[in-house]
Amino acid sequence: MGPGRPILVWRLMKDKIDEFLSYLEIECGLSRNTILAYGRDLRGFTGPLTRPAIQDFMSGLMTGSRRRASSIARASAALRSFLKFLGREDLAQFVLAPKKPHLLPHPLDGGQVKDLLETDTQDRLSTRDRAMLELLYACGLRVSEISTLKLNDLNLDAAYLRCFGKGSKERVVPIGRKAVDALREYLGGDRGDADCEFVFVSSKGGRLVRESIWRIVQKHARHAALRGRVFPHALRHSFATHLVEGGADLRYVQEMLGHSKISTTQIYTQVDRKRLLAVHRKFHPRG
Incomplete structure (x- = not known):
């Protein structure tokens, strides 16, 4: 692989992510805050579109930082939806994450x-x-x-x-x-x-x-x-x-x-x- 190959892959992935975020806004009508959150989550995925790359990304989410389970679940949903958007359901099945916990709200009395x-x-x-x-x-x-x-x-x-x-x-x-x-x-x-x-x-x-x-x-x-x-x-x-x-x-x-x-x-x-x-x-x- 040539020295410029990783940069090219990253640029192509960035363009695809931008297309996906536009799709979420225009076609799906998701809120601006959700789109911004998905964008932050996906910026860490630089590709390529392979099973090892996806598993490395998920491993980084779970062990690389002190992220809450709810944040990991959202990032997983973002990546899964992105792969389906690209027509790669075969890869989406490898996006595994802990279930988002159902935490009870803490109201004031x-x-x-x-x-x-x-x-x-x-x-x-x-x-x-x-x-x-x-x-x-x-x-x-x-x-x-x-x-x-x-x-x-x-x-x-x-x-x-x-x-x-x-x-x-x-x-x-x-x-x-x-x-x-x-x-x-x-x-x-x-x-x-x-x-x-x-x-x-x-x-x-x-x-x-x-x-x-x-x-x-x-x-x-x-x-x-x-x-x-x-x-x-x-x-x-x-x-x-x-x-x-x-x-x-x-x-x-x-x-x-x-x-x-x-x-x-x-x-x-x-x-x-x-x-x-x-x-x-x-x-x-x-x-």
Whole structure:
């Protein structure tokens, strides 16, 4: 093999990966975040399209770094789909990985949510942060959904919003009274007349990005003295768990979360059962 052969193989593989990612976006309608994740996973596969190369790549995933099982499972799915896209089902069968673990979500309890939403960080953009936190909990939005939420997606008079979830799937979600009040205060105050189509803007007037939203949530968690890892998705988990605990029909919760499969939503019933079991064991004389 000539000295330029590996570089040529890598370039050809990179072109094929780019074609695959375009296919996922245009033909399959996958979310931008999923496509970016698949792209990161596949950049490590330099070819060639042989069984040993695939097995070396998978071995590197499992032993070369401290990656979570869920990340390995996603990278495996990305490679398997890529090989099928190339018409190499014969090679896709060799992409083996541990099953993604079904981890129970860790929601905040009612008191923790109250502390998080009502803590005062003395920040000059406190009404923006309060409105954002209220909305995350009131509607169970993903961080990407709240970052890309536009002004014309809000209908505060009717108390609902429109958002676009994974795969650009549209859904309509009710907004609670407290979140509506917090949004009105923010839109009529701190937001000012920022020339931006998005609801939540940075201090410079641009869209508030995902990383900034993470930092805001974590800052409020520190001020509220909440232990453990508190992140935007914890409010989504709390939204769903508290609805299920309150007796909400699972189909309605599924619709509000934007889950395509009811089985994904059913994990919150497991959380509820786990809590019931803990209460029983604590208080029943023969628990």
